[in-house]
Amino acid sequence: MTEPVSHTLLKPTHPVGFVGYGAYVPRFRLPAREVARIWTGGMGGLPIKEKAVPGMDEDVVTMSIEAARNAMARARVDPAEIRAVWVGSESHPYAVKPTSTIVAETIGAVPNTQAADWEFACKAGTEAVVAAMGLVGSKMAHYAMAIGMDTAQGKPGDALEYTAGAGGAAYLIGPADESLAIIQSSYSYVTDTPDFWRREYQRYPEHGQRFTGEPAYFKHINAAARAMMEANGTTPADYKWAVFHQPNTKFPQRVASMLGFSKEQIEPGLLVQVIGNTYAGAAMIGLTSILDIAEPGDRILMVSFGSGAGSDAFDLLVTDKLPERRMSAPLTRDYIARRTEIDYATYARTRGILAMR
Amino acid sequence: MSDIVIAGIGQTSVGEHWDLSLRELAHHAIQAALQDAGELQPQALYVGNMLAPILSRQAHLGALLADFSGLKEIETATLEASGASGGAALRQGYLAIASGFVQTALVVGVEKFTDSIGAETESALATATDSDFEAVQGLTPTAQAALLMRRYMYEFDVPSDGFAGFALSAHAHAVGNLNAIYQKAIKLETYQKAEMVSEPLNMFDIAPMADGAAAVLLTRSDLLPPHFSHPLIRIAGSASTTDSLSIHDRQDILQFQAAGLASSKALQQARIQLDDISLFEYFDAYSIYAALSLEACGLAERGQGWKFARDGFPLPCATLGGLKARGNPGGATGVYQAVEAALQLRGTAGANQIPAARYALIQSLGGPASTAVSHVLERIN
Numbered sequence: 001m002t003e004p005v006s007h008t009l010l011k012p013t014h015p016v017g018f019v020g021y022g023a024y025v026p027r028f029r030l031p032a033r034e035v036a037r038i039w040t041g042g043m044g045g046l047p048i049k050e051k052a053v054p055g056m057d058e059d060v061v062t063m064s065i066e067a068a069r070n071a072m073a074r075a076r077v078d079p080a081e082i083r084a085v086w087v088g089s090e091s092h093p094y095a096v097k098p099t100s101t102i103v104a105e106t107i108g109a110v111p112n113t114q115a116a117d118w119e120f121a122c123k124a125g126t127e128a129v130v131a132a133m134g135l136v137g138s139k140m141a142h143y144a145m146a147i148g149m150d151t152a153q154g155k156p157g158d159a160l161e162y163t164a165g166a167g168g169a170a171y172l173i174g175p176a177d178e179s180l181a182i183i184q185s186s187y188s189y190v191t192d193t194p195d196f197w198r199r200e201y202q203r204y205p206e207h208g209q210r211f212t213g214e215p216a217y218f219k220h221i222n223a224a225a226r227a228m229m230e231a232n233g234t235t236p237a238d239y240k241w242a243v244f245h246q247p248n249t250k251f252p253q254r255v256a257s258m259l260g261f262s263k264e265q266i267e268p269g270l271l272v273q274v275i276g277n278t279y280a281g282a283a284m285i286g287l288t289s290i291l292d293i294a295e296p297g298d299r300i301l302m303v304s305f306g307s308g309a310g311s312d313a314f315d316l317l318v319t320d321k322l323p324e325r326r327m328s329a330p331l332t333r334d335y336i337a338r339r340t341e342i343d344y345a346t347y348a349r350t351r352g353i354l355a356m357r
Numbered sequence: 358m359s360d361i362v363i364a365g366i367g368q369t370s371v372g373e374h375w376d377l378s379l380r381e382l383a384h385h386a387i388q389a390a391l392q393d394a395g396e397l398q399p400q401a402l403y404v405g406n407m408l409a410p411i412l413s414r415q416a417h418l419g420a421l422l423a424d425f426s427g428l429k430e431i432e433t434a435t436l437e438a439s440g441a442s443g444g445a446a447l448r449q450g451y452l453a454i455a456s457g458f459v460q461t462a463l464v465v466g467v468e469k470f471t472d473s474i475g476a477e478t479e480s481a482l483a484t485a486t487d488s489d490f491e492a493v494q495g496l497t498p499t500a501q502a503a504l505l506m507r508r509y510m511y512e513f514d515v516p517s518d519g520f521a522g523f524a525l526s527a528h529a530h531a532v533g534n535l536n537a538i539y540q541k542a543i544k545l546e547t548y549q550k551a552e553m554v555s556e557p558l559n560m561f562d563i564a565p566m567a568d569g570a571a572a573v574l575l576t577r578s579d580l581l582p583p584h585f586s587h588p589l590i591r592i593a594g595s596a597s598t599t600d601s602l603s604i605h606d607r608q609d610i611l612q613f614q615a616a617g618l619a620s621s622k623a624l625q626q627a628r629i630q631l632d633d634i635s636l637f638e639y640f641d642a643y644s645i646y647a648a649l650s651l652e653a654c655g656l657a658e659r660g661q662g663w664k665f666a667r668d669g670f671p672l673p674c675a676t677l678g679g680l681k682a683r684g685n686p687g688g689a690t691g692v693y694q695a696v697e698a699a700l701q702l703r704g705t706a707g708a709n710q711i712p713a714a715r716y717a718l719i720q721s722l723g724g725p726a727s728t729a730v731s732h733v734l735e736r737i738n
Contacts (some may be wrong), residue, residue, distance in 0.1 A: 044552050209474045212473075
């Protein structure tokens with residue numbers, strides 16, 4: 001009789017990590033006060049300062065390509081060696097026809113590759129990272145690309161309109177000995193929790209208001225982070241940095257404090273106040289901002305959250321390869337600093353909110 | 358005839374009970390009340406509920422709850438009178454026993470708000486207004502209360518934070534009430550900075566609608582089990598009255614006529630004066646309702662009710678938080694008030710115990726006192 005074995009912690013047979021990473025944030029910014037000006041006469045609290053808005057010729061395809069190219073610039077590997085290009089998003093331009101084939105073609109990863117679009121609300125991107133860990137960790141592939149990217153939709157006048165932003169990040173997963181940061185382990189916590197959804201043919205998502213908090217965001221992130229730290233025998237003090245899914249400023253701050261992480265630990269990865277909630281991109285782009293400053297030996301915790309609902313937790317270790325590679329592509333803060341403010345009318349036009357007929 | 362007494366009380370906390378269904382909530386309160394009473398078994402179950410057919414797609418609550426609580430075969434029915442549903446169910450229990458046909462009656466108030474959100478809940482609430490003349494114009498109960506408050510502030514020259522005291526005292530009273538949704542005191546500045554919801558009502562002028570269930574077991578004092586251990590509380594007065602459903606049909610929209618009438622009838626039946634009351638559980642779904650209730654019941658002159666909130670109350674009100682801080686569990690409210698008054702009269706109310714309380718006046722309102730149900734509870738030993 002065999003001993004019962006717990007397989008909840010994911011660790012590939014062959015160690016893997018991020019060989020490259022790249023962020024992308026579109027140029028335009030809609031201040032939250034502009035949304036308040038239109039819908040509440042300027043009254044009420046603002047969940048963030050401003051959000052990033054894609055330009056008229058940008059979508060998840062073009063933005064994913066930007067981030068993927070940045071990841072490849074840092075990875076310095078032959079794209080022909082990539083065996084998967086996976087894009088997680090809630091805003092794929094096509095309902096049928098993959099985003100990922102276009103991205104794969106553009107970066108030179110075709111034709112010997114898997115390509116698919118992933119969907120799990122805001123954790124579609126980290127779900128793709130876990131799948132890539134399996135593909136690379138089994139040595140079926142040398143490299144796999146996982147991208148989390150969104151041009152999030154917020155119904156005009158809804159609370160989400162303040163925060164639904166645009167941006168994301170791409171990661172090239174490869175062998176640990178080539179990595180800028182090693183993925184030491186991963187753990188996923190998933191339940192059937194209907195806190196936020198968009199049905200087919202609906203233009204904007206709906207949400208359960210306060211139900212999105214305790215039973216959804218906080219429960220899943222807490223559970224994923226705690227289970228992984230317990231399995232690894234770590235405490236928050238073992239991590240130099242932490243990054244959580246960030247739908248607004250308060251939630252990640254609160255979940256960090258619930259778990260015992262300090263403001264300093266989450267500060268570099270907390271971008272929601274200046275780019276908005278980038279949904280499938282949110283935790284992943286937060287991590288790029290940390291990798292932009294992290295030093296070899298730094299341990300990092302990343303926990304995503306996707307409605308419906310689930311969280312993926314990752315335990316990362318920065319290697320000595322990171323410092324010399326990070327300048328090979330634009331830093332995340334450079335994208336954030338590249339900023340053109342727009343008003344609500346311009347936003348309404350570029351986002352297709354105006355009914356033309 | 359012997360007194361009609363409260364033999365058992367039970368309640369759930371008021372809050373966001375996403376993990377409990379309507380029937381489970383009611384069951385918790387029913388079990389608690391039956392256990393509190395001892396050996397008594399009811400012959401009838403009266404349910405106070407306001408919105409289950411819309412928000413929970415569940416009517417026929419009597420059979421549902423009796424079955425789920427193992428009380429099959431007993432007589433049941435649901436009483437609906439908007440926010441006064443719980444009060445109406447309590448009165449039904451009282452009348453049933455007074456009639457002599459029922460010896461022991463269980464009264465449960467239950468409401469499940471949080472499975473629906475936003476416009477769906479607002480539309481459901483608006484069904485309690487005059488559908489043909491008010492709801493059709495987009496009037497919701499909150500907007501209606503805002504109209505009353507605006508008129509009141511204009512007529513009586515009330516400053517913008519004039520109603521703050523209602524929220525402040527309610528929150529202070531809920532500290533230590535483990536069943537309250539908010540158990541934390543608030544500061545005047547918090548009220549002053551609060552977001553407007555429907556001008557001039559700000560967030561703190563409106564009681565939070567939340568899930569909850571409360572139950573009381575009523576019986577005749579001569580039927581109490583020999584080892585009944587609680588102080589005895591009787592229903593000394595019970596009255597229910599109505600006014601026009603819509604406010605445009607009223608001569609004076611700033612007078613809650615039905616509230617005044619229900620209270621004076623209940624006091625009259627109890628053979629007591631206002632001065633004899635130790636506490637008043639008023640219906641503060643909106644702070645303006647609290648002010649108008651104080652005036653209607655004769656505790657304040659017309660246009661002066663708000664000053665009690667500013668300068669100090671004439672007698673303890675909303676002693677365990679009221680609707681504002683305990684929470685507004687819709688059609689369960691009237692039963693919560695009975696449970697809380699019973700706790701005060703038993704001397705087991707905890708941190709905010711009113712010393713030597715003998716008489717409690719409780720009143721629940723449907724809409725802007727379109728229905729008013731008042732009861733006087735008395736400690737008799």
